[in-house]
Amino acid sequence: MTVRTRFAPSPTGSLHIGGARTAIFNWLFARHYGGAFVLRIEDTDRERSTEESIDEIIAGMTWLGLDWDEGPFRQSDRLDVYKSLAGKLIESGDAYRCYVSSEELEARRKEAQERGEVFRYRREWAEVNAAPGKPYAVRLRTPDEGAIEVTDLLRGVVRFDAADIDDFVILKTDGFPTYNFAVVADDSEMNITHVIRGDDHLTNTPRQALIYKALSLDMPEMAHVSMILGPDGKRLSKRHGDTSVIAYRDQGYLPDALVNYLTRLGWSFGDQEIFTREELVGKFTLDNVGKSAAVFNMEKLDWLNGWYIRNRPAGEIAALVLPMLKERGINAEPGRKLEMIVKELGQRAKTLLDIVNSIGYFYADEITFDEKAAAKFLTPETGEALRDLTERLAAGEFTGDGLHAAFEKIMEERGMKMGAVAQPVRVALTGGTVSPGIFEVMEILGKEEVLKRLGRAVAYISEKG
């Protein structure tokens, strides 16, 4: 039997970090075994599901490069399936109509709580107020005693007491299925062989096992992966900042870096930290998935993302940076100059945004000097060296060797050290004290621009002095 996995998000928000990791695990598992990966939208909560969320989830999946073989299916398109399945269960006596309204239940629940008792749904209430035409929910008739055993691929056999499980609702009053029911109906109909999902679903599994049994269906293999936590040890959520995958894209993270990072959160392969997509597919199995929760660590993601930026062809990074520059009104063009810049700035960046934010002086018509930098390095003494350099550069070849030779000459004649020459030049060319290597900067800027900027700095010094 070929492997079939699925990712089944509910469209109540965009694709977030936790969901993405679940999607990645399912995708990797399917790809590793040459199986199929299905995308299914679980939009049975009419209150909270939105079209916008569906679009955002798909955008997130696409950006991460998690392609699906079937779907996206939508549960709201399949209501008749659930309805007829529920009808079958009513007929067989495995389920029954319940006329107790949710308001009524809520009141009883509250009452029980106030008395300090545990609330339990009573089967006898079902028929109370029953009347033809009155709305009803459908509940599964669950066993009152006995054990329900569930086998989890990561945790082994987990036992639950049937007495702890109420006759839960499978079909809501509005005709929509509940999560537990829809999941079973769909996973079985879509021939899902392996369900890989969050830990939070583990205690739902016995309920689903009951539904499988009532429907005489086999349960797929189950694997419950632990959750991702925020720095405070609580389940990762919006409280910890923007956790949507799209936000990471906009902040300049590379999809491969995010996928690499998220996969390593809960999965490992010896001491290896960096994996290509192909390696991930080749090496990913459930054997190496851990079972304890993991804290999302931004610093490590930053490091990984920086690594990816540094090790990707400059052309590729440039293509990603270009639209971000346009957005900010920086008039860059694709080509050698941009690639050289990206190669240098990428060396120092953790995100693409870092590159964008530090690229300004390469494209500015007129740079502004950082006050402190100018005060320290654009002085009458350095002014002479700058003027000297300007002349030499104007006269000589503007090549790597030529540039070095000009610097050497000045250092020699004036008894200056490299740093003493380079820093003023750096301020003159970039406006600040931090930049890529000075020769690289000059090469990127080009002879004309370098001479222009040096001239401006010299003029600035004499004006000031």
Place this chain on the structure above:
RNA sequence: GGCCCCUUCGUCUAGCCUGGCCCAGGACGUAGCCCUCUCAAGGCUAAAACACGGGUUCAAAUCCCGUAGGGGCUACCA
């Protein structure tokens, strides 16, 4: 409250199943040094963990029991 899951450096983890090779390895971060025209990158070094308590055993991070802590579920949310 009840039930379920989890517990190795601050964080991600290797090792645990198949006890000895582990006075616990790697990575991020942190600190120091090296390299160096600044900042990075890179190299080297350092500090840093088997939650706790009992057992079993010649020997336990590894097996067993208990405790504590954390997380989850307990909805006509998923």
